Amino acid sequence: MSIRTERVAALIQREVAQILQQDYAERLTPMVTITDARVTKDLSIAYVYASVMGETEAERKATFKQLEALSDEVRSSLASRIRHQMRTIPEVRFFLDESLQRAKRMENLFDRIRAERERRLSDSETPDAAQ
Template identity: 30%
Template sequence: MPTKSFHRTDRVSAQVRRDLGTIVHAAVRDHGLPSVSVSDVEISRDLAHAKVFVTALQQERSAEAVKGLKEIAGQLRTQLARAMKLRHVPELHFHYDDSVDRGERIDNLLRDLDDVGPEATSSDEDAEQR
């Protein structure tokens, strides 16, 4: 039974996501930024760069939140270095994670299809066959 091998980047990524989630939560409060949460972190193989994906509670303020996080990325990296026991902490690059928004949009489309009902789709099929 083969087991999945975990690369160091996977372990570091998970640790960065946990620690940075706490740090970002406090920084958002301190700097008056819109509330965000860290949804994912992708670390380069050389551990020099980290893409940090965040989701905003208020979608309309997501650009403001990402801009604010980019401005304080150096401070966040310093706090992350204190929290983690790494020789080199990756440079943080913040990105908005729109996967939640896309999932919500798909969910709404599926609900709209349910509202239409099977009667409408069968009458459409009958019209196409003519």
Template identity: 30%
Template sequence: MASYSRTQRIGEEIRKVVSTMLISGIKDYRINSLISVTDVEVTSDLSYAYVYVSILGGNKESSMAGLKSACGYIRKEVGKNVKLRHTPEIIFKIDDSIEKGMYMESLIKKVNEDNSKNKKDFSDDSQGE
């Protein structure tokens, strides 16, 4: 059995097309260049494609509204570039994993700084006795 299924291959092709369109193909002021496609999941019957996007900076609600208004155009372009009998309906979802990762990294950094400060304070206290 193949480790890379047909839906995954189609999802990757859709990701490439949508990513290219976000860079240069959509002329909506709400869609800025800080939107990136992180993943695409296609249902097994190929009727829906869930496109996960990361939106850094700007207004997320406005950007999502811009993406939703461009869904028809994006679907048409996906249909032209990905050879399928029926083009899946595009559904955009926000992927917050990058922001969550940055937040977790800042927490770990803070704990490490506090830890090193406490070690220094402890060593200063034990040397003074």
């Protein structure tokens, strides 16, 4: 990416996060976090990555669907905020970022491996202590 596209992406990420926090927080429950943004070379499309904090996958997907439905409203709010910095406002497309859920799953797997390893070590030490 060029410096210009990187700066525009950072601007869009920051502004969309503020828009969601200030204007749509009550409609988007559970909480939505904007984790990244990328723009095309011609600055016509902004790909915004959102992480949804929720208990169940169904709850996260339902909230993400709400977010997708708000993309036109978010774009118009974005336009009013950055119209002096950009000639045209890019189309906003949201993508679900599940990296936090994947990291949590990996952490749980490592915890299970550690527990299994400790259980095996304690089982192998028990017969030695009896002798």
